[in-house]
Amino acid sequence: MRANFVYGSRAARGLNRLSGYEWVFIKDLSERQTAAVLADSLIFLFLSTIEGFGRMPIEAMLSGSVVCAYGIEPLTEYLAPDNALLAPAGDVLAVVDAIERIVERFETAPQSLAPLTGAAARSASRFTPLREQESVVRAWNAISSGAG
Numbered sequence: 001m002r003a004n005f006v007y008g009s010r011a012a013r014g015l016n017r018l019s020g021y022e023w024v025f026i027k028d029l030s031e032r033q034t035a036a037v038l039a040d041s042l043i044f045l046f047l048s049t050i051e052g053f054g055r056m057p058i059e060a061m062l063s064g065s066v067v068c069a070y071g072i073e074p075l076t077e078y079l080a081p082d083n084a085l086l087a088p089a090g091d092v093l094a095v096v097d098a099i100e101r102i103v104e105r106f107e108t109a110p111q112s113l114a115p116l117t118g119a120a121a122r123s124a125s126r127f128t129p130l131r132e133q134e135s136v137v138r139a140w141n142a143i144s145s146g147a148g
Helices: 002-012 031-040 055-063 092-108 110-125 129-145
Strands: 043-046 066-070 085-087
Touching (some): 043 055, 066 092
Parallel strands (some): 066 085
């Protein structure tokens, strides 16, 4: 994967502060394990371009991780520059740059991340099962009444 190559070579040459960090993959982890990883993670990297809603970034935002993702719809319904690090779709170098910037901020002024993670938690908290249900019911009511 190109991102790991760029990350590894730049860290090995001392061009960023990422040598002390590790990639943790959540695939095949239980819910409890995933929650623990998210709670302990500085950054949640989400590079899907085909995801419908993207529940994992919401969970990461509520866990206090900084989300780094492609700035595409529908993710931009809840991911914005004030609560996440967004890169153009497919721009791996922009993703690497975003990761390096957030690690630099964390290493030099960790308190500077509080506005970002606070805004992320507030944005993510708007997406509850009840609000989702209400939204679907409103949409179906509009469709069935001919207003949609």
